[in-house]
Amino acid sequence: MQRSLMVILTLGCILPSFLTTVACTTKKTAGLNPSETLSKKAEAAAEERRQQQLLEEAGLAEQQSAIAQERERFSTDNVHFAYDSAILTPIGQNVLNRKAEWLRKNLSESVIIGGHCDERGTTEYNVALGERRAVTAKKYLNDLGISDSRLKTVSYGEEMPIDMGNNEEAWAQNRRAEFNIE
Amino acid sequence: MNLKSRFFKFMFKTTLNTAVSFFLLISAAQSAEYDYLKFTNPFIKKIPIAVPDLRNMNADPAVNELTRRGADRLSSNLAFTGFFKLLDRSAFLTDPQKNELIPSNIKFKNWTAIRAEYLVTGSIKVFEGDMIEVEFRLYDTFRENLKVGKRYKGWKNDLDRMVRRFSNEIVFNLTGIKGIFNSKIAFISKKSKKKDIYICDFDGSNAQRYTKTQSITLSPAWSSDGQWIAYTSYVRGKPDLYIRNIIQKHGVVIRKKGSNITPDWVPGRFELAASLSFSGDPEIYLLTGKGKVVKRLTNNRGIDISPSWSPDGKKIAFVSKRSGTPQLHIKNISSGGLQRLTFVGKQNTQPCWSPKGDRIAYSGMLKGLNQILVISSKGGDPVQLTFEGDNESPSWSPDGNLIVFSSTREGVSRIYVMTAIGTDQRRLIALPGQQSEPSWSPAFSNN
Numbered sequence: 001m002q003r004s005l006m007v008i009l010t011l012g013c014i015l016p017s018f019l020t021t022v023a024c025t026t027k028k029t030a031g032l033n034p035s036e037t038l039s040k041k042a043e044a045a046a047e048e049r050r051q052q053q054l055l056e057e058a059g060l061a062e063q064q065s066a067i068a069q070e071r072e073r074f075s076t077d078n079v080h081f082a083y084d085s086a087i088l089t090p091i092g093q094n095v096l097n098r099k100a101e102w103l104r105k106n107l108s109e110s111v112i113i114g115g116h117c118d119e120r121g122t123t124e125y126n127v128a129l130g131e132r133r134a135v136t137a138k139k140y141l142n143d144l145g146i147s148d149s150r151l152k153t154v155s156y157g158e159e160m161p162i163d164m165g166n167n168e169e170a171w172a173q174n175r176r177a178e179f180n181i182e
Numbered sequence: 183m184n185l186k187s188r189f190f191k192f193m194f195k196t197t198l199n200t201a202v203s204f205f206l207l208i209s210a211a212q213s214a215e216y217d218y219l220k221f222t223n224p225f226i227k228k229i230p231i232a233v234p235d236l237r238n239m240n241a242d243p244a245v246n247e248l249t250r251r252g253a254d255r256l257s258s259n260l261a262f263t264g265f266f267k268l269l270d271r272s273a274f275l276t277d278p279q280k281n282e283l284i285p286s287n288i289k290f291k292n293w294t295a296i297r298a299e300y301l302v303t304g305s306i307k308v309f310e311g312d313m314i315e316v317e318f319r320l321y322d323t324f325r326e327n328l329k330v331g332k333r334y335k336g337w338k339n340d341l342d343r344m345v346r347r348f349s350n351e352i353v354f355n356l357t358g359i360k361g362i363f364n365s366k367i368a369f370i371s372k373k374s375k376k377k378d379i380y381i382c383d384f385d386g387s388n389a390q391r392y393t394k395t396q397s398i399t400l401s402p403a404w405s406s407d408g409q410w411i412a413y414t415s416y417v418r419g420k421p422d423l424y425i426r427n428i429i430q431k432h433g434v435v436i437r438k439k440g441s442n443i444t445p446d447w448v449p450g451r452f453e454l455a456a457s458l459s460f461s462g463d464p465e466i467y468l469l470t471g472k473g474k475v476v477k478r479l480t481n482n483r484g485i486d487i488s489p490s491w492s493p494d495g496k497k498i499a500f501v502s503k504r505s506g507t508p509q510l511h512i513k514n515i516s517s518g519g520l521q522r523l524t525f526v527g528k529q530n531t532q533p534c535w536s537p538k539g540d541r542i543a544y545s546g547m548l549k550g551l552n553q554i555l556v557i558s559s560k561g562g563d564p565v566q567l568t569f570e571g572d573n574e575s576p577s578w579s580p581d582g583n584l585i586v587f588s589s590t591r592e593g594v595s596r597i598y599v600m601t602a603i604g605t606d607q608r609r610l611i612a613l614p615g616q617q618s619e620p621s622w623s624p625a626f627s628n629n
Contacts, residue, residue, distance in 0.1 A: 084507070084529065122531045122545050122552060122574050123619060124401055124444045125501060125508055127414070127421055128457065128464045128485045131441050135462070154420040155441050159377075159398050 071181070074102045078176040079137050084121065086132035088140060096137060099179060100144040113137050114178040115155040118171035123157060130155035137177040152182075225601040228267035229356070232298035232323075233257045234278040235271070236316070239307035248306050248341060249278075252316065255342055256302060259349035259363055262385055263583060264601040265356075269298055278303070285319065285328070293323040300329075302352065312338050318348040320355060330355045359581045364626040367577075367586055368392065368402035368411060369597050373615035379413060380617075384579070386597065386610030403454070404623045405447040410471060412445035412454055423456055425471060434473040440464075444488045448495050455479060455489035455498055466500055479513065490533045490542070492559065499523065499533035499542050499559070510544055512559070523561055532575055535559065536582050536602075543567075543576035543585055554587050556602070567604030575618060578602075580625035586610065588618040 115134030117126035134153035163170035236249040334344040350361030382389035423442035426433035440459030452471035529547035571591030
């Protein structure tokens with residue numbers, strides 16, 4: 001089995017190179033002949049097909065990378081909140097509008113919304129506050145027509161900061177609702 | 183329970199009777215008066231007490247190590263309470279090894295001269311190789327009388343436990359309140375993003391890991407008989423409530439939709455309150471120890487968490503955001519009456535009702551940092567007890583005289599303890615990683 005595969009592969013490599021050698025030889029020695037114009041046309045057609053295919057592939061790849069980017073963006077764009085607040089800001093609402101758009105395009109996807117807090121509140125209160133944040137984001141998506149069954153929430157309180165810093169910038173990053181595709 | 187402690191228990195039971203009769207014998211002359219020390223501020227004017235080395239009843243100098251250890255442990259136990267001033271042993275006018283401390287020979291003037299108000303004498307006898315017999319006596323040096331005396335038998339390794347028992351006797355005898363020396367502290371220790379429960383002795387010693395969740399575990403809470411512990415853990419990906427028998431470790435999980443957090447046991451019952459958010463927002467419920475919902479205790483949109491029972495089990499203090507910011511409220515369970523307790527500050531959380539019932543400790547945010555405050559359970563002005571770093575999670579000692587809490591005053595979060603009025607603040611534990619959320623157990627009776 002392995003041996004016959006090797007034979008085919010070898011033939012596959014030798015045969016095309018043999019053919020081109022023959023073609024070149026013909027060109028040099030025989031000059032113009034009827035078969036030459038024919039083969040040129042065929043060559044051009046093949047080239048065109050090849051180009052077309054490449055274009056299509058490139059288009060497909062582009063499309064796919066756009067999809068991947070959108071997906072990536074869906075999971076990395078967080079909704080941020082003011083200190084000790086679970087109320088959506090206009091910016092937060094915009095982020096959620098884009099999330100809803102994506103969820104409408106990707107009907108088979110479900111999402112876990114994680115609620116997070118900065119470290120300043122006390123531990124248990126932050127679990128409750130993080131939950132309010134996740135639930136607020138979820139309800140907003142529900143209102144935009146995203147089915148309840150596709151959205152779960154879980155609060156992580158202050159347990160999973162993205163920025164370990166002890167300053168306003170870090171805290172602002174950490175006060176968030178995160179979206180994880182299930 | 184291992185064989186050794188079983189044996190100790192057995193020995194103790196048998197010696198308890200002898201100890202009682204022994205006690206009766208030597209204190210027969212004493213009237214049964216209960217004039218406990220009444221102090222308005224016991225931690226400011228500490229009671230001077232002398233604890234000389236125990237008397238070595240064997241000729242063997244190797245036993246000296248035990249006689250010193252007994253006195254050292256007893257001294258540090260008494261000092262821990264914040265009530266006592268331990269007098270310097272080098273100032274003593276009496277040599278404990280020279281028969282001057284046997285009951286009939288004590289010269290109380292030698293002790294009042296160095297301003298000791300109380301004296302604890304002890305002796306230790308090693309027998310059959312690894313067994314010890316230990317006697318302790320507490321004297322009032324001014325009245326020149328015996329307050330309490332006990333004799334214990336057990337293994338050499340049980341010396342610390344015997345000392346803890348007599349420490350309990352001393353505190354009970356002088357204050358009328360059970361000592362805390364058999365109590366434990368549960369707390370959370372965080373290492374490489376994982377949080378687990380650890381349990382240590384009242385003074386921070388013998389810390390042992392209790393849960394091995396490899397996850398995030400929060401809010402340990404002891405049942406009032408000390409047999410059960412409830413906590414929140416993310417073992418199954420979200421905050422669920424675990425109720426476990428402390429020894430056998432069996433129990434139940436409450437894994438309703440949403441967050442299942444902040445348990446607190448009803449005093450004297452196998453029931454607890456906790457905040458569950460399955461209805462859509464966090465509300466406080468009364469649950470059985472088996473995890474069944476008995477009834478809903480709060481009804482309000484928004485955050486209602488962190489119940490803490492009054493010692494009579496009739497009320498809960500809890501955190502509610504109903505007025506816009508998290509504030510402490512008190513709910514009367516039978517009447518349903520509700521009262522807001524805190525009005526100063528924008529974030530007041532983590533209430534812990536004192537065992538005496540008169541006060542509530544909590545965390546309040548001041549200038550961006552949490553501090554421990556105490557407020558009367560009837561309301562009024564709070565008193566701030568901590569000032570350095572971020573301080574959270576106050577929990578009362580079972581006698582109500584101390585508060586354990588977490589603090590970042592020396593960098594990362596560690597466990598600290600202070601008296602109920604905020605004096606004698608010191609660190610209890612420093613394990614690798616960070617420690618938080620201490621919870622003091624009830625005062626276990628002598629075990």
